[in-house]
Amino acid sequence: MRRVIRRRVGPIASELGLHSCHTCGLVSDAADGGHSHVQRCPRCESRLHDRTPNSVAHCWALIISAYIIYIPANLLPIMETGSFMDYRKDTIMSGVIHLWHTGSWGIATIVFVASIMVPLFKLIALTLLLLSVQRRSIWWPMQRARLYRLVELVGRWSMLDIYVVTLLAALVQISSLATVRAGNGAIAFGAVVVLTMFASMKFDPRLIWDPLRKESDHDYYAATD
Amino acid sequence: MGIDPPHFVACHECDLLLKEIPLLPGGVAVCCCCGASLYRNTPDSLQRTMAFTLTAVILYVIANVYPILGIEIQGIRNATNLIGAVRSLWDQGMHLISVLVGLTTVLIPALQLATMVYLILPLLMKRKPPGIALIMRVLNVIKPWGMVEVFMLGVLVSLVKLKDSSIIIPGVALWSFGGLTILLAAVATSFNPRDIWEHLDEQSESGEDRCAE
Ligand SMILES: [Zn+2]
Numbered sequence: 001m002r003r004v005i006r007r008r009v010g011p012i013a014s015e016l017g018l019h020s021c022h023t024c025g026l027v028s029d030a031a032d033g034g035h036s037h038v039q040r041c042p043r044c045e046s047r048l049h050d051r052t053p054n055s056v057a058h059c060w061a062l063i064i065s066a067y068i069i070y071i072p073a074n075l076l077p078i079m080e081t082g083s084f085m086d087y088r089k090d091t092i093m094s095g096v097i098h099l100w101h102t103g104s105w106g107i108a109t110i111v112f113v114a115s116i117m118v119p120l121f122k123l124i125a126l127t128l129l130l131l132s133v134q135r136r137s138i139w140w141p142m143q144r145a146r147l148y149r150l151v152e153l154v155g156r157w158s159m160l161d162i163y164v165v166t167l168l169a170a171l172v173q174i175s176s177l178a179t180v181r182a183g184n185g186a187i188a189f190g191a192v193v194v195l196t197m198f199a200s201m202k203f204d205p206r207l208i209w210d211p212l213r214k215e216s217d218h219d220y221y222a223a224t225d
Numbered sequence: 226m227g228i229d230p231p232h233f234v235a236c237h238e239c240d241l242l243l244k245e246i247p248l249l250p251g252g253v254a255v256c257c258c259c260g261a262s263l264y265r266n267t268p269d270s271l272q273r274t275m276a277f278t279l280t281a282v283i284l285y286v287i288a289n290v291y292p293i294l295g296i297e298i299q300g301i302r303n304a305t306n307l308i309g310a311v312r313s314l315w316d317q318g319m320h321l322i323s324v325l326v327g328l329t330t331v332l333i334p335a336l337q338l339a340t341m342v343y344l345i346l347p348l349l350m351k352r353k354p355p356g357i358a359l360i361m362r363v364l365n366v367i368k369p370w371g372m373v374e375v376f377m378l379g380v381l382v383s384l385v386k387l388k389d390s391s392i393i394i395p396g397v398a399l400w401s402f403g404g405l406t407i408l409l410a411a412v413a414t415s416f417n418p419r420d421i422w423e424h425l426d427e428q429s430e431s432g433e434d435r436c437a438e
C-alpha cells in the first residue's frame with residue numbers, strides 16, 4: 001500500500017560543480033582548473049572526475065570476459081595429483097566433493113563458498129547492479145549500495161583455491177611417491193578472480209544514487225534553504 | 226579562491242555533500258544517505274600505525290625466509306617457503322599464476338609496509354617526505370591486492386588436505402604468517418589517510434617545507 005522511495009536530503013556535490021578527490025577526499029571547485037581539459041586536485045594533484053569515466057562500459061567488458069572464462073575455470077582441472085597408486089584430476093567442484101567425502105566438512109564448505117559461491121555471486125550481483133544503473137532505476141538504492149559493498153568485501157577470498165594449489169604443488173613433490181601439479185583450470189580461475197576484482201573497482205557506486213536526485217529535486221531544494 | 230568550501234566532504238559512494246563534523250576519538254562519520262563510512266577519528270594514528278608496521282616488517286621477513294610447511298611421506302621430507310612455492314609454480318610452467326601469487330602475497334605486502342614506513346617515519350619526526358601524493362595514490366591502487374589473510378586461510382585448507390596422506394611439519398613461517406595477518410589488519414585499521422593529508426595541509430600552511438613548483 002505504501003511504497004517508500006528513499007529521497008536524498010541535501011545537495012549533491014557534482015550538481016554544485018564540486019568534485020571530491022578519490023585519493024585525498026578534498027572537495028574542490030570543478031571550475032577552478034577550467035582552462036585545461038584535465039582537472040587535478042589542488043591538494044594531491046590526482047585527476048578529478050565527476051564520475052568514473054566509462055564505468056558502465058568497462059565494467060560490462062570485464063564482467064562478460066569473466067563470464068566466458070568462468071566456464072573453463074570450472075571445467076578444466078585445477079590440480080593434478082599423481083602417486084604410484086593412482087592419478088586424479090580435480091576441478092574446483094570435484095575437489096570440494098573429495099574434501100566432503102574424506103570427512104572435512106568444515107573446510108569443504110569454506111572452499112565451496114570461496115571458490116564457487118563467491119565468484120558466481122560477484123558476477124550476478126555486478127550484472128544486476130549494471131542493469132539497474134543503466135536503466136536509471138530508483139528501486140532499492142540502499143539495498144543495491146549494500147550489495148556493492150558486499151561484492152567489494154568478499155571478492156578477494158576467491159583466491160583461496162589458487163593458494164591451496166600453489167602450496168600443494170610446491171610441497172607434494174616427492175619423487176615417484178606423490179606429485180601435485182597445477183592444472184590449466186587454475187589459470188582460468190585466477191583470471192576470473194582478477195577480472196571480477198577489476199570490474200568491482202571500476203563500478204562507480206554513485207551511479208546507483210544519481211537517478212534519485214531527479215525524483216527528489218523539489219525536496220532537497222526546499223530542504224537547503 | 227583556491228579550495229572552495231574547506232570543511233565539506235562528499236560521500237564517495239553517493240556524492241552527497243556533507244558538512245564535516247568533529248568526531249570523538251574512535252568515532253566514525255557515516256553518510257546519512259547511503260550509510261557509507263566517510264572518515265574516522267583514530268587517536269595517535271601515526272604512532273600506532275608505525276608500531277604495528279615495524280612489527281609486521283619483522284614478521285614479514287621471518288614469514289618469507291623460513292619454511293611454512295613441511296611434509297613427510299614414507300620417510301622422505303619436503304618443505305617449502307612462500308618464495309619457493311612461487312618459484313616451483315613458475316618452474317611447472319604456470320607463469321601467470323606464479324606471478325599472481327607472488328604479487329599478492331610477497332610483493333604487494335612488502336610494498337605496503339615499505340610505503341608505510343616511508344610515509345610515517347618522517348611525519349613522526351615532523352618532516353614531510355617527498356612525493357606523499359604519489360605514495361598515497363600507490364597505496365590506494367595496491368590496497369585490494371594484498372591478500373595475506375586469504376593466503377593464511379589457504380595454508381589451513383592445505384593442512385587439512387595433506388593430513389591424511391602425510392605427516393605435516395609446521396614451519397616457523399606458519400606462525401609468523403598468522404601474526405602478520407593480524408598485524409596487517411591492525412595497520413589497516415589504525416592507519417588514517419586523513420591524518421596524512423592534514424599534516425600536509427598544516428605544513429604547507431605554515432610556509433615551511435613548501436616544495437618549489
Ligand atoms: Zn586529492
Ligand SMILES: [Zn+2]
Nearest residue numbers: 236239256259
Ligand atoms: Zn553516501
